[in-house]
Amino acid sequence: xxxxxxxxxxxxxxxxxxxxxxxxxxxxxxxxxxxxxxxxxxxxxxxxxxxxxxxxxxxxxxxxxxxxxxxxxxxxxxxxxx
Amino acid sequence: xxxxxxxxxxxxxxxxxxxxxxxxxxxxxxxxxxxxxxxxxxxxxxxxxxxxxxxxxxxxxxxxxxxxxxxxxxxxxxxxxxxxxxxxxxxxxxxxxxxxxxxxxxxxxxxxxxxxxxxxxxxxxxxxxxxxxxxx
Numbered sequence: 674x675x676x677x678x679x680x681x682x683x684x685x686x687x688x689x690x691x692x693x694x695x696x697x698x699x700x701x702x703x704x705x706x707x708x709x710x711x712x713x714x715x716x717x718x719x720x721x722x723x724x725x726x727x728x729x730x731x732x733x734x735x736x737x738x739x740x741x742x743x744x745x746x747x748x749x750x751x752x753x754x755x
Numbered sequence: 756x757x758x759x760x761x762x763x764x765x766x767x768x769x770x771x772x773x774x775x776x777x778x779x780x781x782x783x784x785x786x787x788x789x790x791x792x793x794x795x796x797x798x799x800x801x802x803x804x805x806x807x808x809x810x811x812x813x814x815x816x817x818x819x820x821x822x823x824x825x826x827x828x829x830x831x832x833x834x835x836x837x838x839x840x841x842x843x844x845x846x847x848x849x850x851x852x853x854x855x856x857x858x859x860x861x862x863x864x865x866x867x868x869x870x871x872x873x874x875x876x877x878x879x880x881x882x883x884x885x886x887x888x889x890x891x
Contacts, residue, residue: 683805684875685886723891731808747805753887754874755786755845
């Protein structure tokens, strides 16, 4: 069964989508890789970004990590602090 | 001490915090907004952060530095919001007994912040704007 998860957006990804969070529909036990694929499909402009990582509950996640609907999920474009 | 703030960075209070009787060296790195990028004039920078993760990632870097060098005290202060030319975006302070450790730890902290901490800056030019590092 599909479930909807919310993804926080920052920096260029927020500008590209015009939203600070987007809702993505994923099947049960979907992974970080599945989420990235779905985001690219939903927002083709993300292809032009140098790199995209996913953070789950405030920690960088590996691509095979399985997502839960209760996780806080964020899309992390290339950082540029300092 | 690790903080992410919207207000201007107070160097004097950071320095006061870093001082101790055991410290023979205090290194301060101040990252400041410059008026150009590759000769293109910059009007201002806009910083944005994923707050909770930015703080936890900066704390991880501080913890890694403390494992590598005998740090007595440290301060990592990053600003967010709109910054004008000449304003300070980041302060890294490290106090150690001897200067070599303070220099090395300070450099490690700022270099690693630039690689891993979820903070983003947008350069606003007179004729456009650009998120730094976003495109290949």
